[in-house]
Amino acid sequence: MKLNSPLQVYKYLPQINCAECGDPTCMAFAAHLIDRSKKLEDCPPLLKDEFKKKYMELLSLLAPEIRQIIIGVGERAKKIGGDDVQYRHQLTFFNPTAFAYDVWDTMPESELVERVKRISNFKKFYVGKFLKVDMVAVRCISGDSLRFAGAVKKVSETTELPLILCSYDPSVLKAGIEVVKDKNPLVYAATEQNWGEVAELAMNYKVPVVLFSSNLDKLKSLALTFMEMGIKDLVLDPGTFPQGKQLKESFERFIKLRRAGIKEGQKDIALPIMAVPLNAWLVYKDTVTASYWETVLASVFIVKYGDIMILHSLEPYAVLPEVHLRDTIYTDPRTPVKVTPGVNEVGTPAKDSPVIITTNFALTYYTVESDLSSNKINCYLAAVDTDGIGVEASVAGGQLTSAKIKDTFQKANFDFKEKTTHNTLILPGLAARLQGDVEDATGLRVLIGPPDSGRIPGWMEKNWPPKQK
Numbered sequence: 001m002k003l004n005s006p007l008q009v010y011k012y013l014p015q016i017n018c019a020e021c022g023d024p025t026c027m028a029f030a031a032h033l034i035d036r037s038k039k040l041e042d043c044p045p046l047l048k049d050e051f052k053k054k055y056m057e058l059l060s061l062l063a064p065e066i067r068q069i070i071i072g073v074g075e076r077a078k079k080i081g082g083d084d085v086q087y088r089h090q091l092t093f094f095n096p097t098a099f100a101y102d103v104w105d106t107m108p109e110s111e112l113v114e115r116v117k118r119i120s121n122f123k124k125f126y127v128g129k130f131l132k133v134d135m136v137a138v139r140c141i142s143g144d145s146l147r148f149a150g151a152v153k154k155v156s157e158t159t160e161l162p163l164i165l166c167s168y169d170p171s172v173l174k175a176g177i178e179v180v181k182d183k184n185p186l187v188y189a190a191t192e193q194n195w196g197e198v199a200e201l202a203m204n205y206k207v208p209v210v211l212f213s214s215n216l217d218k219l220k221s222l223a224l225t226f227m228e229m230g231i232k233d234l235v236l237d238p239g240t241f242p243q244g245k246q247l248k249e250s251f252e253r254f255i256k257l258r259r260a261g262i263k264e265g266q267k268d269i270a271l272p273i274m275a276v277p278l279n280a281w282l283v284y285k286d287t288v289t290a291s292y293w294e295t296v297l298a299s300v301f302i303v304k305y306g307d308i309m310i311l312h313s314l315e316p317y318a319v320l321p322e323v324h325l326r327d328t329i330y331t332d333p334r335t336p337v338k339v340t341p342g343v344n345e346v347g348t349p350a351k352d353s354p355v356i357i358t359t360n361f362a363l364t365y366y367t368v369e370s371d372l373s374s375n376k377i378n379c380y381l382a383a384v385d386t387d388g389i390g391v392e393a394s395v396a397g398g399q400l401t402s403a404k405i406k407d408t409f410q411k412a413n414f415d416f417k418e419k420t421t422h423n424t425l426i427l428p429g430l431a432a433r434l435q436g437d438v439e440d441a442t443g444l445r446v447l448i449g450p451p452d453s454g455r456i457p458g459w460m461e462k463n464w465p466p467k468q469k
């Protein structure tokens, strides 16, 4: 039985309301456990001997429906799986799909190193954070254990990213694992043919393993066998076929697996799922077409239950849509994406620089900030606390008001007389109806800016500095 209400969880807590967890009551803490914003270890009394039994019970009763697995070690270690719901709006999805990009053991060493660096260093700034990729999948093409081990060693020396070691030959896998046995690599893959030897490797080296079969009954049978042997850190690859009826069937297998894990409580296959969009390269030979179809496959399985995937194309037109889609799907729908309210400097504002208002909805804030900084407009940019709601909706809903705007400057100790020579605020065009109220509340002159920040440079040319009254 999985606990899914604060009241159910409360029964297992010490119920002494000591507030050591940072919450005023055990019930409040229980609510945080349910939404996973806190963990059991945040309650010190629960860790004492007298509550040990309840702690152990809670550990299992709060465990996610889909097993969570860690790949790699250190700061770049990656958690996959760990979801509780089939649909994001029911709670949220927790661990974003891990993207692994391939290298292979027949690459010349300089190319191998260059590609690994490219994978490791990829980052794209978006809404206040960097979007990155997560792993390197080392594929054995040569069939030669020594050569594979050499490639794994070179990759491991070049990056801190977790590794996936890819071969169906257990002796090749063993040679690769031996090189990075302290780095918790993911082993790809155990099949109907090699499962006994791969299971032995998993037990000996205590590494997570991918099980591969496009036949769900056989995949389940493999999972059951590994579980009975005590190997639980498993990932399921039900096959990713790139086109036609087989693609439809691949999609259906992903859905069946996740439904079985979450809705039907089939614990043996309540495991993270791997997609391999790289398979598009088996069908399409030119770079643009293969990258395009690889991105299509990646998109399908980011949306539907791919917890980890192996990809090839590092072209920006392939990677950018993938990282952006993943970011969107794994944004917590319970919390608006917002920035800390306050008055921030863009560039190096002087006393004659404009003071511009926006809201603390992250997408709006960073769009405005980017438009200002890329046009080299030095200014102050005030993010008003609208609970993460954009300008137009927050004006309509009453979250963006003259009082909130005044409050933003007061809390930031922003004194217009000291910081500016113009005593002027610029409101977004979509908040024009607040002009009179803001003038009354702040005593400042209020100008109405353009309705979108892309037009600020043109607006500045005509309206800044403000004309004397």
Ligand code: SF4
Binding pocket: 013, 014, 015, 016, 017, 018, 019, 020, 021, 022, 023, 024, 025, 026, 027, 029, 030, 042, 043, 044, 045, 046
């Ligand atoms: S620390 Fe534990 S016992 Fe104390 S209030 Fe929080 S949940 Fe309750």
